[in-house]
Amino acid sequence: MIQSLNNFLATIDSYIGGSMWFVFALLGTGLFFTIYLGFPQIKYFGHALKILSGKYDKDTDEGDTSHFQALSTALSGTVGTGNIAGVALAVHLGGPAAIFWMVVTAFFGMTTKFVEVTLSHKYREKTADGTMAGGPMYFMKNRLKMPKLAAAFAIFTVISSFGTGSLPQINSISNAMFSTFSIPHWITGAVLAVLLAGVIIGGIKRIAAVTSRLVPAMALIYLAGALLVIIYNYENILPSLSAVFQDVFTGSAASGGFLGAAISFAFTKGVGRGLFSNEAGQGSAPIAHASAKAHEPVSEGMVAILEPFIDTIVICSLTGLVLLSSGVWKEKHENVFQNSDMVVLKDHFNENNQADRTAVAKYFSGDKSLPTFSGEMQVVDGQIQNNVTVFHNRSWAEDIQIFTKTEKGTMPYNGSLRFTKGKWDSQASIIFKGKSLLHSSPLTAIAFTKSFLGEKGKYIVTIGLLLFAFSTAISWSYYGDRAMTFLFGSRSVIWFRVVYVVSFFIASFTDTTIIWTFSGIAIALMTLPNLFGILTLHKEMKTTINDYWNDFDNEFPGQHPSDKPEELIK
Template sequence: MQEVNNFLIFIDSFIGSATWFPYALLGTGLFFTIYLKFPQIRFFKHALRIVSGKFDRSDLPGDTSHFQALATALSGTVGTGNIAGVAFAIHLGGPAALFWMLITAVLGMCTKFVEVALSHKYRTKLDDGSMAGGPMYYMRNATFKLRGKKVNLKWLAAIFAFATVLSSFGTGSLPQINSISSTLLATFGLDQMITGAVLAVLLGLVIIGGIKRIAAVTSKLVPGMAIIYFIGAFAVIFYNAENIIPSLIAIFGDIFTGSAATGGFIGANLAFAFNRGVNRGLFSNEAGQGSAPIAHASAKANEPLSEGMVAILEPFIDTIIICTVTGLVLLSSGVWNQKHINQFEYSEIELLSKQFTEDNPEHVQKIYNHLNDEEKLARYSGAIEVENGKITNTNEFTFIHARSFADSVTIYKNEGLLVDELFTGSINIQNGNISDDTPLKIIGQSLVHSSPLTALAFNQGYFGDWGQYIVAIGLLLFAFSTAISWSYYGDRAMTYLFGTKSVVYYRIVYVVAFFFASFQDTTIIWTLSAITIALMTIPNLIGIIWLRKDMKNTIRDYGDFFEKNFPGEKHPKFK
């Protein structure tokens, strides 16, 4: 597993985790914000009026209402990114990473406005009567002049559609069920394989019904799960009210330096906090990824810009509101930089040559440099000697897990026994990683991340240990609805590439992969997710920049339409 994860990390280093990627994402949002004169601010109030149904008409072309399209798109974005993703970002980059998540959302409001409007403008009616849209359709259908000839981006559309199929697994299927099963295991002790099997059956029953059933389910799930989650979140924030101001200072105080070491958190430099914050922000609200335009293409409307305005609300709700609340829960509760007893993931274990201690500032600085890729330390190769579960040669190496010094490590045989048996023997280590095939279970104290960290934070409020159940239920609803919506994105991409007959095969593979991901390594799932998100985002950013003039004309056309059809209504300046 460690070798697989290392290979995926190597691939990701050239795309999603590359230095240029967050600049490309934020740069596109900043460009359109200036080019279109801050539409996320100008049109915000108008967007609220549209989604309220004020301008809805039943006879318009499409399959869903504005609200149902928003709910479907939100159900695709509001998921593990809000519960597990924020915790993962803070774990990797510290509180400063949350600031960069918020910046991604502010600029992402404009990016999503553009991609959804273009998608709606160039959507297509399929043979079965349903509407299909998304970046692949505006890349193919929008034409422009190049050296006197009319051309399109059909080649880029095919690349995007293929990347969407991959990302439907990397964003919608694998990380969602993995987070659900991990949380239910930690909270209720439910076997991950059983969780995966039950939810895979339910997923299959829902997605067979297509977009109308998906919209009906998600439009009911989204408001309900939001209420449950907010009740639990504010129960923690208000319980730890004295930590709210220090938490805000931590978020905004170190945005240009990175987050300093505190507690078990060794610290993160600016580059690490910036990169992880932007990446987790993208995973959370998907602005620029090109996914939400596929859901919005089904909305009933005869003017594309109206649906683009509805999309402005998504990053605002998803990241600026929900992720900020989650971040305040994590920081005010104090659990984010504390070590907790947990079962170690092999892919997060790293053994370094020589013994470094946490109470030595010089040693901590060296580990900080190593983890932030500033100055790498030598990795340990040799053996771990264990007697009755305890390591006897700790003076030969430093045990790192989840970017923290590992304490109180106990090693058990992992043979499926009802009662774990303490391990005695040697464990082979190669270049800092466990290379022994002996099945082991390693328990110890270290930092934790993702949904288990959020569950711990929710226990630090008025509900006490009952808070973790709110996270478990909330994550179940959030993540399951995300998996439902992403199945639709994937089948639209399959329809574009191979026709409607290919969808049934895609859905079978989607459900099967959903099951198997429930009991796979969490870190590998997140790394794979980062790769697929980037592969989908890059062609979409190229496409919307290429069609920037088309977008400006679309705003002008909507202004003419609105003034003609709603002469007595107040509206923002469209020109």
């Protein structure tokens, strides 16, 4: 039943967040504003750093947090499992060129963040408890005069706070802690649930205080580990960078266990991962930035320009270079097969036969159909007896062994297994093991062992995943908090926080696959009204920027960043 529901939701998602039109809508919005506003991500980058330092702050500025704390809170919501697992998945699917498209997407996303944060900050409100509340729902209500659209956005924000910030994050943490340190899932969940409650009950000031320390700490630990891998594999740096740019125009050729990827496939996966890594256009970050002390909304919008740069252009790019320079992205490794990533084809396909490799590559890209296996798979002493070919993680599986869990332990399986159209009708007591390509956080963990630290390098990934995912849960609790305030008032927040913490604990030892799927739908439904709103207000955005610079020039003459490209170069 759960699998059927997940398949149903996945079908819905394929028409919204997983569709090409959605990708082009997000990327197109960033491209439009970049041209319309004259490349603000370049013109205002240096000015944004000065604002972040507090150079232009005033004692009369209203808000609950500093610019740096607001940026840290927003970054903690975006710098998460996507920077570790998402990049590895993009490279696994699209090859080196996917990294190029992630960076391009982040470049245009910097402008989208600038616009959505500025407009949201402009129409923020002070709540009954004295704190600031803002986000796209406020400009939808106060400027666009569309209260129903604003309410819908707020509802999907609450849903996404669970689907993005709470449930899958703790599930990722507990799995990583169990695999690395053998800590039971429920213990991880219990300890972190208590810590989470202690942070979020204190509201935005405590959240900002924690994230402003946690984000820099986790970034430094992770980046230090990444640089160790890159330096250790220094001879592969230039070939890796060459592959990133060369494959943009040719597609990624088959290499090792990697079957290759067409140009369009790399584009789709790179853009998709880039967009969901930095959340540009989703409307979540403006909720965090609305709390910042500022007398001009444009100044906080400029601070937001830095967010996709740090999240994607810096952190995601380094993760990508780690994967490429270490070479692990195209190597097969021993692992336990996940049923969702496994498919069995009828007859034998030879990995060393070029015709077979081409046919299988087209099968996985959706360009060719191949006969899948249906029926009973016979297994003797853990070995498959049928004339079939098993694929896991889009690669030929090798050294396959099938085990069964018994009271005496794990033993080679004897018997039959039912398959339908290449997919196994899974049983909890049966385990498939073998060698195949890896993706997501397991792939990044192996890449981090290819340095001076050896096997200890995987601890950096585990600790990084712990800090990244936990900080994401903290930030998304605030997003849900502000959405609940908008919908039901300040008194509803305490009940939201209780449910948020309890579900956080429960998700530490349950399967959250369906939550990830549902989250994708909720994120898309958050994004669409936000894009509609900021595009509708594009003229007001330009007017707001002009007003900002007029006031700025009067107060700080001679410090306006030049619009002239030759001055920018100087």
